[in-house]
Amino acid sequence: MIQDEIRSITAELPEGVRLVAVSKFHPEEAIMEAYEAGQRVFGESHVQELQRKHDRLPKDIEWHFIGHLQTNKVKYLAPYVSLIHAIDTPRLLAEVSRQGLKYGRRIPCLLQLHVAQEETKFGFSIEEAEKFLHDGEWRQMTGAEIRGIMCMASLTDDEEQIAQEFELARKFFLHARNIYFNSLPSFCECSWGMSDDYPVALRHGTTMIRIGSKIFGHRLP
Ligand SMILES: *Cc1c(COP(=O)(O)O)cnc(C)c1O
Numbered sequence: 001m002i003q004d005e006i007r008s009i010t011a012e013l014p015e016g017v018r019l020v021a022v023s024k025f026h027p028e029e030a031i032m033e034a035y036e037a038g039q040r041v042f043g044e045s046h047v048q049e050l051q052r053k054h055d056r057l058p059k060d061i062e063w064h065f066i067g068h069l070q071t072n073k074v075k076y077l078a079p080y081v082s083l084i085h086a087i088d089t090p091r092l093l094a095e096v097s098r099q100g101l102k103y104g105r106r107i108p109c110l111l112q113l114h115v116a117q118e119e120t121k122f123g124f125s126i127e128e129a130e131k132f133l134h135d136g137e138w139r140q141m142t143g144a145e146i147r148g149i150m151c152m153a154s155l156t157d158d159e160e161q162i163a164q165e166f167e168l169a170r171k172f173f174l175h176a177r178n179i180y181f182n183s184l185p186s187f188c189e190c191s192w193g194m195s196d197d198y199p200v201a202l203r204h205g206t207t208m209i210r211i212g213s214k215i216f217g218h219r220l221p
Contacts, residue, residue: 002030003037005215010038013209014202020064020191022212024049025219028057034215035061043085043210047073054080066150066210068122071095079103085150085191085210086112088122090132093144100143107143110150110191113172115165117154126172133180146181148189148207149173153197162197166204173205 010019022043023031031042031053040060044050045067054063062082069077069084071092077084078099087093087109100107111132114123124132132138138146151169153162173190181187193201195214202209213219 001217002033002215006034006037006039009209009211009215016207017202018208020066020208020210021215022066022194022210023053023216024067024212026216028053030216031057031061041082043212047076050081051076064210074099078105078107081107083147083189084109086110086122087144087146088112088124090137093138093141093146097141097143102143105143106145108147109144110148110189111146113149113151113169115151115153115168117156117161123151126168129172129176133176145186147186148191149176150191152194153192153200159197159200162200163204166192166201166206170205 006021013019018041020041020043021034021039024045035058041062041064043064043066044053050063050065063080064083064085065077065081066085068086068088069092074095084096084107093109096107096109111129112123113129114125149169149172151165153165156162169192170190177183177187189207190205191208191210193206193209195211198209198211
């Protein structure tokens with residue numbers, strides 16, 4: 001089942017789009033099943049759980065942290081995390097940079113944009129993200145490398161609305177790439193699309209889909 005899902009999702013991915021298999025709340029055996037099907041990129045959203053899985057599972061797994069990250073927990077991930085998807089405050093990026101420097105790394109990060117209608121989601125508004133990039137302090141944060149934009153669409157069946165939200169993020173990504181990143185090749189990632197909306201994301205610029213329940217089934221924390 002897990003292996004069939006991995007194979008069928010990856011078979012339909014366009015060139016340049018990667019699958020992040022979101023394994024939060026799922027046991028190590030489930031991850032190993034996906035691993036046996038060739039999957040190497042996994043997403044987790046709880047620090048302790050990631051810590052444990054990282055310690056016990058094969059070392060060629062690329063671990064992405066996809067959830068809201070508390071500043072005081074960055075230090076646990078800093079030695080090994082491959083990508084932090086959801087930088088939602090300047091303070092968090094500063095801490096990632098501080099920890100990155102400690103370990104001699106430039107830790108890859110994405111800025112999380114808040115484009116959904118729900119109040120509760122984390123992330124920079126477009127205006128805040130613009131101000132943050134314009135202010136330029138991030139350029140001194142050399143232990144972190146901003147590699148693109150992440151977002152989550154509203155929880156709705158309205159595909160038109162979801163498409164509009166992804167387009168907002170996509171436009172901001174292109175703008176930021178031109179204005180602030182000088183078209184640097186390292187600023188190249190657009191992380192959007194989950195189990196229920198990734199077909200829409202594939203039509204609207206994603207380079208990384210984050211899929212959990214479609215692969216591993218539903219599981220409560
Ligand atoms: C859980 C989670 C996902 C995966 O969601 P599914 O609907 O299970 O595919 C993707 N992104 C983030 C940030 C998540 O927390």
